[in-house]
Amino acid sequence: MALKIVVLAKQVPDTRNVGKDAMTAEGTVNRAALPAIFNPEDLNALEQALRLKEQNPGSTVGILTMGPPRAGEIIRQGLYRGADTGWLLTDRLFAGADTLATSYALATAIKKIGDVDIVIGGRQAIDGDTAQVGPQVAQKLGLNQVTYAEEVLSVKDGKATIKRVIDGGVETVEAPLPVVITVNGSAAPCRPQNAKLVMKYKRATCPMERPAEGTPYDYLYDERPELTLNQWSVADVDGDVNQCGLSGSPTKVKAIKNIVFQAKESKTLTASDADIEGMIKELLDEKIIG
Amino acid sequence: MNNVFVYCEIEGTLVQEVSQELLTKGRKLANELKVELHAIVAGTDIKGKVEDQILPYGVDKLFVFDAPELFPYTSAPHTDILVNLFKEEQPQICLMGATVIGRDLGPRVSSSLTSGLTADCTELEIGPYEDKKNNKVYENLLYQIRPAFGGNIVATIVNPDHRPQMATVRSGVMQKALYDGECRKEVVYPEVSKYVSPEAFVVKVLDHHVEAAKHNLKGAPIVVAGGYGMGCKENFDLLFQLAKVLHGEVGGSRAAVDAGWLDHDRQIGQTGVTVHPKVYIACGISGQIQHIAGMQDSGIIISVNSDPDAPINKIADYVIVGTVEEVVPKLIKYYKQNSK
Numbered sequence: 001m002a003l004k005i006v007v008l009a010k011q012v013p014d015t016r017n018v019g020k021d022a023m024t025a026e027g028t029v030n031r032a033a034l035p036a037i038f039n040p041e042d043l044n045a046l047e048q049a050l051r052l053k054e055q056n057p058g059s060t061v062g063i064l065t066m067g068p069p070r071a072g073e074i075i076r077q078g079l080y081r082g083a084d085t086g087w088l089l090t091d092r093l094f095a096g097a098d099t100l101a102t103s104y105a106l107a108t109a110i111k112k113i114g115d116v117d118i119v120i121g122g123r124q125a126i127d128g129d130t131a132q133v134g135p136q137v138a139q140k141l142g143l144n145q146v147t148y149a150e151e152v153l154s155v156k157d158g159k160a161t162i163k164r165v166i167d168g169g170v171e172t173v174e175a176p177l178p179v180v181i182t183v184n185g186s187a188a189p190c191r192p193q194n195a196k197l198v199m200k201y202k203r204a205t206c207p208m209e210r211p212a213e214g215t216p217y218d219y220l221y222d223e224r225p226e227l228t229l230n231q232w233s234v235a236d237v238d239g240d241v242n243q244c245g246l247s248g249s250p251t252k253v254k255a256i257k258n259i260v261f262q263a264k265e266s267k268t269l270t271a272s273d274a275d276i277e278g279m280i281k282e283l284l285d286e287k288i289i290g
Numbered sequence: 291m292n293n294v295f296v297y298c299e300i301e302g303t304l305v306q307e308v309s310q311e312l313l314t315k316g317r318k319l320a321n322e323l324k325v326e327l328h329a330i331v332a333g334t335d336i337k338g339k340v341e342d343q344i345l346p347y348g349v350d351k352l353f354v355f356d357a358p359e360l361f362p363y364t365s366a367p368h369t370d371i372l373v374n375l376f377k378e379e380q381p382q383i384c385l386m387g388a389t390v391i392g393r394d395l396g397p398r399v400s401s402s403l404t405s406g407l408t409a410d411c412t413e414l415e416i417g418p419y420e421d422k423k424n425n426k427v428y429e430n431l432l433y434q435i436r437p438a439f440g441g442n443i444v445a446t447i448v449n450p451d452h453r454p455q456m457a458t459v460r461s462g463v464m465q466k467a468l469y470d471g472e473c474r475k476e477v478v479y480p481e482v483s484k485y486v487s488p489e490a491f492v493v494k495v496l497d498h499h500v501e502a503a504k505h506n507l508k509g510a511p512i513v514v515a516g517g518y519g520m521g522c523k524e525n526f527d528l529l530f531q532l533a534k535v536l537h538g539e540v541g542g543s544r545a546a547v548d549a550g551w552l553d554h555d556r557q558i559g560q561t562g563v564t565v566h567p568k569v570y571i572a573c574g575i576s577g578q579i580q581h582i583a584g585m586q587d588s589g590i591i592i593s594v595n596s597d598p599d600a601p602i603n604k605i606a607d608y609v610i611v612g613t614v615e616e617v618v619p620k621l622i623k624y625y626k627q628n629s630k
Contacts, residue, residue, distance in 0.1 A: 099407070103397075129560075130408075131397070132397035136398070139369075139397075139401035140401060144366065144493050148394070166498075166500065167389050167500075168500045169498070169500035170497075171495060171499070172497040173495050176492055176493075185554075249406075250405055250406035251434075251447050251449055252447070254433065255445070256443050258444075264607060266603065266606045267607065268611065269608060269611070271610060271611065271613070273624075280621065
């Protein structure tokens with residue numbers, strides 16, 4: 001059975017390398033100040049999607065992402081690995097969204113794409129660690145959800161069989177299509193970029209990514225329409241402005257503070273035998289260790 | 291009306307510890323707000339088996355939903371129960387564990403009710419909020435406090451206009467305690483079919499397999515933890531040796547787990563396990579806040595680090611400046627020599 005698969009992918013700041021200017025005064029993330037990467041668990045999801053495409057001839061995989069124009073890079077990275085198409089949701093009206101407003105935007109886009117069999121994304125993004133967007137998209141679309149998936153074992157007769165991790169164990173579930181799946185980081189890693197596909201798609205861009213003065217490659221976009229990536233605004237997906245961005249977000253950030261450690265009076269020791277034996281004796285004498 | 295609700299998670303007929311921890315926290319919040327604490331549990335053949343595991347934590351009213359196919363958990367029936375019950379009860383706060391179940395159910399419910407949800411809170415408090423833009427002041431909101439952004443900052447989140455205010459909390463973050471104050475301890479058994487439509491049972495669990503935890507990191511009195519500074523997987527063998535002689539458990543930072551040196555279920559920190567041991571020995575751990583959030587309440591903290599300026603040293607009681615390869619064998623040797 002040919003499947004229409006949409007992969008939810010997010011461009012995230014690499015939270016392992018965070019500087020001082022990472023947050024704006026309003027308490028939202030200053031994405032411009034940080035290196036941007038493909039959210040790791042979304043790559044696990046992409047791999048599952050590409051495997052399903054291989055197992056089910058005629059299937060297509062599209063990358064759906066929301067972000068500033070530079071998030072078009074996420075679609076390209078998906079194309080380099082074997083995705084067929086992509087959609088970038090970009091509009092200032094989407095900005096400042098919490099998980100609920102984000103889910104609303106993604107769900108309206110998925111409706112616009114239409115006839116989707118499987119929506120699949122990472123369990124969570126490393127900049128928020130909330131794991132909320134997948135289930136909220138499912139709810140907004142009225143679809144079943146399977147979270148914490150480790151492997152999509154098979155899709156047949158309109159049903160997906162999925163292995164998932166649960167607290168302290170594993171579970172195998174069967175869910176009718178269409179279904180929303182979120183993939184855990186313990187799933188198979190994503191295949192690398194394919195050199196031929198990199199050559200094919202390296203000039204693929206969304207219109208907003210292109211400089212106003214034009215590029216030497218503009219003629220390519222007339223010759224090869226697949227190099228123009230889909231770029232959608234709130235209006236393009238028939239979105240309700242009140243449910244998007246900051247105004248569609250029930251949660252508000254009251255305060256942000258940097259972490260200040262409560263400094264303790266600590267004893268600094270060297271690695272010498274005397275120092276270490278002294279500490280062990282102290283801990284034993286005070287019955288802190290037995 | 292406007293009470294505090296806790297969703298209690300079960301495995302078979304065993305109420306999970308994280309739910310009892312949240313009942314204790316929920317009781318405190320309810321007392322502060324002068325409202326009642328209500329609890330919800332849903333499963334199969336649980337009537338008469340779960341009540342005593344829930345009521346002693348200070349519950350005024352417990353809703354037990356007992357029907358075939360409510361265990362093992364699937365998203366839709368449990369969502370229907372919460373959404374339809376909340377439409378009747380109008381709770382002001384709903385807490386659940388930041389477990390696989392809570393993180394599957396919470397967002398689904400919040401999206402259905404268009405209410406705000408904050409994941410993985412480390413503190414919950416009650417306080418006022420001033421919306422300067424609209425010149426409005428709100429009293430008695432739930433402050434949902436969590437490290438954000440890879441743990442580099444702590445954010446306080448509020449939901450001014452939407453109810454219930456929902457939050458998930460990880461296992462071990464709150465401490466459970468039996469409640470010795472007054473509470474009503476009423477139990478009701480609502481008819482499940484009034485809350486869940488038959489179509490909700492479309493996802494089938496073909497196989498459900500849960501094993502008892504291989505280790506007791508959360509409850510261990512001594513934790514030996516390694517970070518990225520351990521350098522390689524082989525060096526973790528040293529930590530397992532040290533943990534063995536001290537009768538402790540081994541954990542690690544996110545960086546060590548991401549590097550593949552340690553199983554995911556041994557990760558300590560905001561996105562892993564929270565521990566409160568008597569002694570915490572941090573080896574090659576720099577001390578990102580995401581990690582500190584999961585161990586800062588330890589009794590005695592010993593940091594072994596070749597960098598004397600590692601951030602974790604600021605909260606350590608003992609700082610041993612040296613390499614793990616050199617220091618850990620000495621810790622083992624001198625413990626063996628000096629203990630009986």
